[in-house]
Amino acid sequence: MAFFKRELGPIERFEVALKDKLAARQKLAERLSVAESELAEKRAAAERLAVAGADNSRLDRAEASMRAVEDRAKTLRAELVEFDDQVASAERALADAKAQRDRDAIADQIEAMAAAIERAAPGFEAGAAALVEAVTKSSLSIPEATRFSTSVDAVRSEVRAAADLICWELRSAAVRTRAGNANLASPVPSLSEQPSSAETERQLMYTLHPLRWYEDGKVRKVPAFTLVGLPKALLPVALQHQHVDHLNARRVQTLMHLHGSAGNGEPQDDDPQLVDLDALLAEETQSAQADVA
Incomplete structure (x- = not known):
């Protein structure tokens, strides 16, 4: 029986990459700690030999051993700095992926709103048309009813155009949101917020x-x-x-x-x-x- 591993999503991949980087950095930091402890011991040993007046050959060997450990510690420090940069890069990539996920979720909601408006618009159109026909198909001609019918027909045209507009604007906003170019925190005041009497x-x-x-x-x-x-x-x-x-x-x-x-x-x-x-x-x-x- 074959087993298939679920493919990781973008955020999971970045989380795994960051976890691996942090683990590798921790191991490197431990190696550096060991090297620095060894370096401290080598320095102390060289100092004791020098104070005790050891011969030149012993001092040369002590200094060579100390320099070898010092070079290794220096290399590990440089590698640790590089790992810190890689960890920071992985953290930024993860943060960007999470931000993109949030933007996509908002964009999906915006697109769902546009789709809901498009689904609801025909119902309004049919209801308005029925109101107009209730007057225009009657054999009677009553001025008040005629004015009502005319007003409803005008509103129907306005709502149709407004629905087309808002759906286009919502989908444009969804595209900008996915790209990170939308500013939903400070929207333009709506018509309902404009002062009116x-x-x-x-x-x-x-x-x-x-x-x-x-x-x-x-x-x-x-x-x-x-x-x-x-x-x-x-x-x-x-x-x-x-x-x-x-x-x-x-x-x-x-x-x-x-x-x-x-x-x-x-x-x-x-x-x-x-x-x-x-x-x-x-x-x-x-x-x-x-x-x-």
Whole structure:
């Protein structure tokens, strides 16, 4: 009957290598200890002979014996230093392997999250479609129901695009995590963490330029190439001047792949590309009033 040994994993191999290095170092250290003890004895013997006035031949033999042991001890010390370097290298390799194992575990969880979202998305799509059909297939035409159906259909499109985006971002994060390039300890604030007003109606949009506007008495600033819940009052002018676009827009999908959706920090007030949406809206309003007049 044949017996097969289980193949060791990376961490186990590094642990075995480190254990072997430590064992070899211990043996070398013991040999060095013996050599140093012998050297001390040889020195003491040579000193006694010299003090006692021994003849030159005996002193020569004592010194030669002492130098031989001294050379052996010196060689062992050098080997021990080399072993210390090898042990340190093995410890680093083991630490790196454990870190990679931890990164792989986190990346697996991230990929599992993306897969779970992909599995759940069709259910949401089907539920939203059923709500829309409940209104559109009816022979009655009720304004409130029509508005509801339109809103649900718009949300369905946004969720579909957002699901595609987050799955792509999660898988990108998993790749970076495996490579050790992710910084999960300080994630970018999510949309839910962005300041918002309960009374303000918003729509999730993707910014094409850095934007600024006033909200609840405070200045809001967001960078280009980021997701933002934009107040609907500012949405028409922002869309008209192509400062934002919908998540399902083709160019947005391309820009998300190029730049992601977290932006690059809050824009500075002196940024020449910073767009003041309030000022832009005021200009549009004045222009419209002038046309009417």
